[in-house]
Amino acid sequence: KLIKKNSKLGIKNIILPFYGKSLLTDENYKDYIISLRKLININKKIIFLIESNISPTTFSYLKKKVNSNRIKFLFDTGNRVNLNRDLYKDLLSFKNYLGHIHIKDKNKSLQNVSINKGLVNFKKIFQILKKIKYKKNFTFETTRSNDPYKTALNNINFIKKEFKA
Numbered sequence: 001k002l003i004k005k006n007s008k009l010g011i012k013n014i015i016l017p018f019y020g021k022s023l024l025t026d027e028n029y030k031d032y033i034i035s036l037r038k039l040i041n042i043n044k045k046i047i048f049l050i051e052s053n054i055s056p057t058t059f060s061y062l063k064k065k066v067n068s069n070r071i072k073f074l075f076d077t078g079n080r081v082n083l084n085r086d087l088y089k090d091l092l093s094f095k096n097y098l099g100h101i102h103i104k105d106k107n108k109s110l111q112n113v114s115i116n117k118g119l120v121n122f123k124k125i126f127q128i129l130k131k132i133k134y135k136k137n138f139t140f141e142t143t144r145s146n147d148p149y150k151t152a153l154n155n156i157n158f159i160k161k162e163f164k165a
Helices: 002-009 029-042 056-066 087-093 122-131 148-164
Strands: 013-017 047-051 071-076 098-103 138-140
Touching (some): 047 098, 056 071, 056 087, 087 122
Parallel strands (some): 013 047, 047 071, 071 098
């Protein structure tokens, strides 16, 4: 029902976060093909953004099996930084599939931290985004600290600086 009503609300994208109980992996991705096909047929206008830690190769297989241009990838910098893969190489590999990006930083303990205070090299992230000419949206998924307004301003200023560099 929700997916059917989204077009009346003007919603263009739905994020499908495949973590926790619905964890999507390089090993079980085939289990999701039928469900994704059903979802995309409910509403022909909505783009479904897959948020997961799967590899670019697995996403490519999944996308081919679902057979839809309305399946895109949501790249979360913080969720992917602690994987045993090259975050930056993955971002380059996802370039043709990107539908959205979550800007988030994490430390070695997998805790969310302020932008540029963790393991993500945002300078490198934004160099790649410029290189691939990424023009879509992104969302800050950051800690708020004691002053959320000040934190938001700092995040915006940081991103503006990185895009200019």
